[in-house]
Amino acid sequence: MGALYDFDTAVDRRGTWCIQWDGVADRFGVDGLLPFTISDMDFATAPEVLDALRDRLDHGVLGYTTWQQDDFRSAIAHWYATRHGTEVDTGQLVYGPSVLSQLSQLLQMWTAEGDGVVVHTPTYDGFRKAVTGLGRELRGVPVGDEEALERELARPDAKVLVLCSPHNPTGRVWTEAELARTAELAERHGVAVISDEIHADFVHEGGVGRVHVPWTRVAGGGRWALVTSGSKAFNFPALTGSYGFIGDPHDRTEFLRRMETAEGLASPAVLSLTAHIAAYREGAAWLDAVRAYVAGNLEYVARRLGDALPELGWTPPEAGYLAWLDLRPLGVDDEALQRVLVERERVAIMGGAVYGAPGFLRLNVGCPREKAVLGVEALVRAVETVR
Numbered sequence: 169m170g171a172l173y174d175f176d177t178a179v180d181r182r183g184t185w186c187i188q189w190d191g192v193a194d195r196f197g198v199d200g201l202l203p204f205t206i207s208d209m210d211f212a213t214a215p216e217v218l219d220a221l222r223d224r225l226d227h228g229v230l231g232y233t234t235w236q237q238d239d240f241r242s243a244i245a246h247w248y249a250t251r252h253g254t255e256v257d258t259g260q261l262v263y264g265p266s267v268l269s270q271l272s273q274l275l276q277m278w279t280a281e282g283d284g285v286v287v288h289t290p291t292y293d294g295f296r297k298a299v300t301g302l303g304r305e306l307r308g309v310p311v312g313d314e315e316a317l318e319r320e321l322a323r324p325d326a327k328v329l330v331l332c333s334p335h336n337p338t339g340r341v342w343t344e345a346e347l348a349r350t351a352e353l354a355e356r357h358g359v360a361v362i363s364d365e366i367h368a369d370f371v372h373e374g375g376v377g378r379v380h381v382p383w384t385r386v387a388g389g390g391r392w393a394l395v396t397s398g399s400k401a402f403n404f405p406a407l408t409g410s411y412g413f414i415g416d417p418h419d420r421t422e423f424l425r426r427m428e429t430a431e432g433l434a435s436p437a438v439l440s441l442t443a444h445i446a447a448y449r450e451g452a453a454w455l456d457a458v459r460a461y462v463a464g465n466l467e468y469v470a471r472r473l474g475d476a477l478p479e480l481g482w483t484p485p486e487a488g489y490l491a492w493l494d495l496r497p498l499g500v501d502d503e504a505l506q507r508v509l510v511e512r513e514r515v516a517i518m519g520g521a522v523y524g525a526p527g528f529l530r531l532n533v534g535c536p537r538e539k540a541v542l543g544v545e546a547l548v549r550a551v552e553t554v555r
Contacts, residue, residue, distance in 0.1 A: 204535075232435040264412065273423060284325050289524055311340055380487070397410035411444075506519060
């Protein structure tokens with residue numbers, strides 16, 4: 169937290185076309201709710217990133233550009249070396265407008281209509297939309313159930329495992345042993361792995377002491393891709409832009425061909441490149457500070473729910489700023505609870521059914537502490553009303 173960065177002062181996002189604040193009625197049917205919804209934060213991005221963006225805009229010429237240059241490649245290599253203790257092969261790099269666009273392109277490369285795509289449940293709704301929208305069959309296995317995972321990977325028409333690492337919405341950080349076992353299973357059964365690691369830079373310190381292990385460390389000889397972006401950790405998704413690593417050179421060439429021809433991505437967004445380079449070269453201190461602040465928010469959630477709803481036994485996630493709350497021990501009705509949250513408490517909190525998990529809520533506390541307190545207090549009152 170410290171003197172350099174202020175996360176307590178709220179930034180008014182209303183009227184900025186943002187989905188979380190201005191688009192709340194699209195999902196909840198009511199305007200003016202206090203939102204704890206889509207997975208972005210209410211904080212301005214790192215000042216180091218903003219300074220770099222201003223310098224680039226001051227140059228004034230915003231012509232066609234390329235991501236295949238050393239400033240971008242070396243910034244990524246530096247980040248993986250310093251943050252994740254991993255040496256990456258920048259010759260394996262690819263680029264895409266978003267993580268989901270990369271996912272969609274890889275699914276089209278590696279699967280056909282009707283093929284099985286395995287995911288962990290609960291499941292980020294973007295995965296479900298991408299998989300089913302392409303006519304593939306989504307097949308879920310519970311987080312941590314290795315027997316179910318092997319059973320699904322062994323099915324003859326299972327072609328891809330989409331791994332969320334760390335996992336959204338639960339905040340689970342996979343151990344290196346778990347990832348190595350997954351890689352071995354996928355390779356044995358001829359299943360490609362797409363590892364979405366956009367939450368990798370928000371792993372919390374302390375607790376079980378887990379650290380993020382990039383898929384490149386465990387991939388082995390199987391077919392794989394790692395897709396990610398700095399936009400989640402540094403809160404600049406509106407700039408678009410993501411990158412990834414693809415192990416097989418022929419797959420990599422085909423992916424880039426598709427992006428440049430079928431998708432028309434000959435020139436990436438220059439401000440995204442600028443933001444990534446600045447974040448990865450100069451943004452580590454800001455990221456440490458915002459992560460610590462969010463950890464404080466999550467600790468507050470745990471304390472307050474421990475006092476008011478001890479039967480939940482809720483503890484903070486290992487990664488991220490999303491509190492994944494299992495309310496099933498309370499025996500409350502999902503629809504009744506949402507009605508009270510929206511109509512009486514005037515807050516918007518994502519219901520677990522969105523992720524295939526009725527009885528849960530996903531509460532975004534990537535926000536000033538004062539807002540997080542308002543959301544948790546509203547939830548406690550709503551639960552007391554419907555119980």
